[in-house]
Amino acid sequence: MASPDTSRGNYHIDGARLAGVKLSRRSFLRGSSAGALALITAPRIAAARGLLTEPRLDDLVKRTLAAATKAGASYADVRVVRIRTESIATREDRVQHVASGESYGVGVRVIAGGAWGFAATPNVTAEAAERAAKDAVAIARANAPFMKRPVTLAPVPANVDVWQTALVKDPFKIPLEDKAELLLAVNREAMKVPGVKFTNAYYSALAEWKLLASTDGAYIEQEIVRLSPGYAVTAIDDKRGEFESCDHPIAPRQAGWEYVEAAPLVADARRIAELAVEKLKAPSVQPGKRDLILEPSNLWLTIHESIGHPTELDRALGYEANFAGTSFATPDKRGKLRLAAPFMTFFADKTTPGGLATCGYDDDGVATGRWNLVENGVFVGYQTTREQAGWIGEPASRGTSYADGYGSIPFQRMPNVSLAPGPKDRSLEDLIAATDDGILISGDGSWSIDHQRFNFQFGGQAFWEIKHGKKVRMLRDVAYQANTIEFWNACDQIGGAKSWWLGGSMSDGKGEPEQVNAMSHGCPPARFKQINILNTNRRTA
Amino acid sequence: MQTSSEAKRLVDRVLTLAGATKGAEALVRVSSAREGNTRFAVNELTSAGDVERLTVQLTVQFGQRSASAATNQQDDRSLDDLVTRVVRMARLAPENPEAMPVLGHQSYTPAKTAVDPATVKLTPDVRAKAAAAAIAAGDAAKLGMAGFVRHAGESLALGTTAGLAAYHAWTTCEMSCTARTPDGTGSGWAGLGSNRMADLDPGALAKTAADKATASAQPRRLDPGRYTVILEPAAVASLAAFFAYSFDARRADEGRSYFTKHRPGDKLFSEAISLRTDPTDAALGATPFDREGLPIAARRWVDKGVVTGLPYSRYWAKKQDKLPTGVGGGWALDGGTATRDELIKGVPRGVLITRFWYLRPVDLQTLLVTGLTRDGVFLIENGAIAHPVNNFRFNESPIQMLARCDGLTATAIPSGGETDGGFRVPALRSHEFNLASISEAI
Numbered sequence: 001m002a003s004p005d006t007s008r009g010n011y012h013i014d015g016a017r018l019a020g021v022k023l024s025r026r027s028f029l030r031g032s033s034a035g036a037l038a039l040i041t042a043p044r045i046a047a048a049r050g051l052l053t054e055p056r057l058d059d060l061v062k063r064t065l066a067a068a069t070k071a072g073a074s075y076a077d078v079r080v081v082r083i084r085t086e087s088i089a090t091r092e093d094r095v096q097h098v099a100s101g102e103s104y105g106v107g108v109r110v111i112a113g114g115a116w117g118f119a120a121t122p123n124v125t126a127e128a129a130e131r132a133a134k135d136a137v138a139i140a141r142a143n144a145p146f147m148k149r150p151v152t153l154a155p156v157p158a159n160v161d162v163w164q165t166a167l168v169k170d171p172f173k174i175p176l177e178d179k180a181e182l183l184l185a186v187n188r189e190a191m192k193v194p195g196v197k198f199t200n201a202y203y204s205a206l207a208e209w210k211l212l213a214s215t216d217g218a219y220i221e222q223e224i225v226r227l228s229p230g231y232a233v234t235a236i237d238d239k240r241g242e243f244e245s246c247d248h249p250i251a252p253r254q255a256g257w258e259y260v261e262a263a264p265l266v267a268d269a270r271r272i273a274e275l276a277v278e279k280l281k282a283p284s285v286q287p288g289k290r291d292l293i294l295e296p297s298n299l300w301l302t303i304h305e306s307i308g309h310p311t312e313l314d315r316a317l318g319y320e321a322n323f324a325g326t327s328f329a330t331p332d333k334r335g336k337l338r339l340a341a342p343f344m345t346f347f348a349d350k351t352t353p354g355g356l357a358t359c360g361y362d363d364d365g366v367a368t369g370r371w372n373l374v375e376n377g378v379f380v381g382y383q384t385t386r387e388q389a390g391w392i393g394e395p396a397s398r399g400t401s402y403a404d405g406y407g408s409i410p411f412q413r414m415p416n417v418s419l420a421p422g423p424k425d426r427s428l429e430d431l432i433a434a435t436d437d438g439i440l441i442s443g444d445g446s447w448s449i450d451h452q453r454f455n456f457q458f459g460g461q462a463f464w465e466i467k468h469g470k471k472v473r474m475l476r477d478v479a480y481q482a483n484t485i486e487f488w489n490a491c492d493q494i495g496g497a498k499s500w501w502l503g504g505s506m507s508d509g510k511g512e513p514e515q516v517n518a519m520s521h522g523c524p525p526a527r528f529k530q531i532n533i534l535n536t537n538r539r540t541a
Numbered sequence: 542m543q544t545s546s547e548a549k550r551l552v553d554r555v556l557t558l559a560g561a562t563k564g565a566e567a568l569v570r571v572s573s574a575r576e577g578n579t580r581f582a583v584n585e586l587t588s589a590g591d592v593e594r595l596t597v598q599l600t601v602q603f604g605q606r607s608a609s610a611a612t613n614q615q616d617d618r619s620l621d622d623l624v625t626r627v628v629r630m631a632r633l634a635p636e637n638p639e640a641m642p643v644l645g646h647q648s649y650t651p652a653k654t655a656v657d658p659a660t661v662k663l664t665p666d667v668r669a670k671a672a673a674a675a676i677a678a679g680d681a682a683k684l685g686m687a688g689f690v691r692h693a694g695e696s697l698a699l700g701t702t703a704g705l706a707a708y709h710a711w712t713t714c715e716m717s718c719t720a721r722t723p724d725g726t727g728s729g730w731a732g733l734g735s736n737r738m739a740d741l742d743p744g745a746l747a748k749t750a751a752d753k754a755t756a757s758a759q760p761r762r763l764d765p766g767r768y769t770v771i772l773e774p775a776a777v778a779s780l781a782a783f784f785a786y787s788f789d790a791r792r793a794d795e796g797r798s799y800f801t802k803h804r805p806g807d808k809l810f811s812e813a814i815s816l817r818t819d820p821t822d823a824a825l826g827a828t829p830f831d832r833e834g835l836p837i838a839a840r841r842w843v844d845k846g847v848v849t850g851l852p853y854s855r856y857w858a859k860k861q862d863k864l865p866t867g868v869g870g871g872w873a874l875d876g877g878t879a880t881r882d883e884l885i886k887g888v889p890r891g892v893l894i895t896r897f898w899y900l901r902p903v904d905l906q907t908l909l910v911t912g913l914t915r916d917g918v919f920l921i922e923n924g925a926i927a928h929p930v931n932n933f934r935f936n937e938s939p940i941q942m943l944a945r946c947d948g949l950t951a952t953a954i955p956s957g958g959e960t961d962g963g964f965r966v967p968a969l970r971s972h973e974f975n976l977a978s979i980s981e982a983i
Contacts, residue, residue: 095634095635095637096637096639097609098607099610099611101598101610101612102613102614103596104612104614116587117589117590118588118591119590119591120592121593135591136590138665139591140589142664142665142666146669146672147585147586148584175633176630176634184635234797236797318582318685318687318721319582319587320582321685321721322582322689322717322718322730322958323689323957325915328982407590407593409588447901448899448911450980450982451899451913451982454980455913455978455980457911459903477904483981512578512689512957513576513578534977536903536904536909536936538907538909539904539906
């Protein structure tokens with residue numbers, strides 16, 4: 001079954017969908033993220049070699065672009081992509097699964113006769129890549145008779161650079177036993193809590209190395225390392241035949257192993273286990289309109305679904321109508337629609353430190369940046385690619401093109417999209433103290449939103465009743481359901497910069513065939529007035 | 542896609558390398574695919590590609606220590622690296638009491654005509670013409686048209702150091718399209734899957750989507766509530782999947798499943814409801830063996846409304862003293878004899894639903910699922926379609942959908958959106974379906 005949208009947690013914790021190899025990297029660039037070599041511009045290929053382990057790729061790139069041009073392409077790009085993965089899954093006292101993966105291949109994208117064509121092969125030789133270039137041109141020519149307007153690309157400087165994740169400890173070099181032991185230690189701690197029957201701790205990492213070269217002069221090498229640790233604890237009530245789970249809220253990040261080392265995974269295990277047990281005994285929520293306080297560990301996903309997706313330009317113009325859907329945020333509403341309360345600004349940013357979508361350049365070869373999508377409550381901006389910028393009269397792409405592997409066609413994918421913190425130094429505790437009768441939600445649970453991004457319904461991991469400024473008790477069976485525009489306009493308080501936290505997902509789905517994208521969403525906690533709370537309990541029905 | 546002999550050669554190369562390590566048991570899986578896809582939207586072709594894929598996955602075990610790794614390269618150095626890496630990882634992996642020895646020789650019953658030669662040979666211009674036919678239907682009806690055409694030839698080969706040798710090849714294809722009215726008030730969809738491109742009629746699919754878009758324009762408001770519903774196959778497949786995929790003996794025995802309280806032998810539904818897995822149904826594109834090489838037989842999990850059993854993994858079967866079943870196979874919900882229009886005729890007041898979107902589990906204990914309607918929702922009054930209505934969010938369980946079902950049509954294999962062509966289902970009529978809130982989306 002296709003998973004149409006972001007997914008983390010019980011359903012897709014095994015991140016081994018893609019695969020990858022040991023890549024011997026040069027250590028001199030370690031930790032020097034973007035720009036170290038940006039000043040070197042000529043001779044282009046030699047200067048950009050930086051991380052390249054296989055200089056013969058220079059020859060492959062040149063021959064592939066030449067083959068595409070000779071076959072009649074007016075534009076061509078070639079991406080050589082190597083993806084490495086590692087995953088470990090544990091339950092209780094055992095390691096269930098240890099896996100690593102590698103995939104390597106070449107994708108060639110061309111424009112010929114005004115139409116796109118694409119072909120890809122896992123055979124990384126100049127001959128195979130030249131053949132892919134010719135196949136891609138043949139596909140473009142097959143499509144060309146059915147085009148009404150030729151594809152045009154916004155201009156871009158001929159970027160030549162090397163970029164890589166700023167990290168201290170390469171997670172692929174940390175011994176497997178250390179990783180397994182950490183996860184088993186989490187399970188041991190959680191299992192000490194009476195009532196806990198099951199624990200699932202997991203870890204996955206993905207390193208994406210790619211070389212992009214184009215007939216517009218791009219020659220860009222990047223390596224991006226993403227980690228996803230986490231765990232879920234399940235408590236069982238055998239007498240009633242009921243069960244509840246609680247996840248640790250740790251977010252996947254673009255980072256080194258030091259991120260996992262610094263995270264309080266083991267330290268929090270008992271608390272998370274106790275939450276699962278308390279949740280199982282908690283009273284079922286009374287449905288109705290209530291004030292709602294959302295922790296960043298819950299709110300990031302609401303931002304993803306109701307701000308991130310609607311501002312994808314291809315979606316807004318109907319290019320994703322057959323699968324992901326369209327959007328309420330159509331171009332005629334730009335600069336007019338009051339999408340959120342006037343103190344709220346949502347920004348897109350492919351430079352956020354640690355952000356899963358952070359990189360130096362997108363898969364069109366465009367340098368990444370930051371811009372506003374919603375400014376002081378008003379919808380103002382879109383996510384675009386080189387092909388799309390002209391559709392709304394913008395002179396340059398925002399740099400959001402991405403393909404999830406050598407065999408995938410680059411298209412518009414979500415950058416990191418975040419809610420800026422409020423000017424006041426307000427904390428989660430301040431929001432709780434200011435609330436007379438409400439519900440507090442932490443962690444992401446069940447999530448669903450319609451195909452134009454109006455009606456959403458979200459759950460969470462842990463729910464508390466707030467009375468007279470205090471957390472009174474846990475609740476269960478809670479979901480909140482709202483209309484996007486009404487919801488964001490019902491916000492009356494947000495936290496300050498110190499309360500801002502970066503959540504994210506490794507597996508946002510879009511496109512046909514479906515591709516996976518990773519991106520982060522930062523936000524402070526926020527309070528919303530009189531939101532519709534549902535009771536999801538059908539156990540007695 | 543690899544032929545049987547190409548795949549076997551590669552499997553044997555890896556087995557020979559892995560088997561050279563003393564005390565190592567090994568399982569090799571080699572999958573390959575040649576896939577073509579074409580997208581269209583806003584009445585134009587938007588992207589198209591042909592992609593080759595290969596995955597060599599190796600699992601090595603030393604007693605209870607086990608690890609896996611995969612590569613998509615098949616040169617000697619890459620395979621050597623793969624074996625070295627997995628052997629090292631397996632030695633370092635903690636002992637797993639659940640690790641089972643690799644399987645020896647097995648016999649399988651595959652679908653007879655899983656590979657359709659014409660679909661293997663399909664070229665990009667055929668996809669472009671299929672897309673063009675849909676676009677032409679959109680242009681003619683003054684509708685926006687978007688959609689997707691995909692086909693693939695795939696193979697999967699398994700081998701173990703204990704003598705297992707399995708190979709299966711198959712084709713899959715799908716086409717779906719969405720038509721939208723220029724004023725943005727109407728939207729219609731159609732999508733089917735098969736293993737033969739000749740089974741998919743681009744013009745007919747586009748016409749269904751276009752007719753639905755036109756008929757669904759300018760919807761009227763209908764209040765949320767519990768309604769009699771006619772669910773078309775795409776809607777049925779996406780919701781029934783949550784029921785089918787929850788069949789698992791271990792989770793039930795552990796007390797964390799719907800099946801903890803509803804055991805084999807329980808009658809959940811009327812005699813009209815039967816749920817099967819069937820790897821011999823070529824159109825579903827399922828393999829006749831699971832990831833470990835265990836045969837998957839065609840079998841019923843619900844027979845005439847009664848749960849007949851739950852799938853057991855090899856480890857859980859051993860622990861509970863049961864037979865392992867193999868996990869997988871194409872799913873099928875048996876159909877009936879009614880037509881969709883006959884189902885509509887019996888409804889004084891109800892709602893006709895084309896498909897669902899963004900389904901997510903809300904409560905695993907009751908299999909409560911939320912999601913939304915999309916691309917054609919109509920009020921039924923006095924046995925006929927009265928007019929289009931707004932979309933809804935639903936909160937409902939597939940158990941209740943099937944328990945309250947009183948009419949089924951012949952089956953189809955919907956594909957696209959939230960259903961991937963691996964589930965054969967009828968349209969059905971059900972009652973008291975909880976359409977919980979209004980969605981403004983069109």
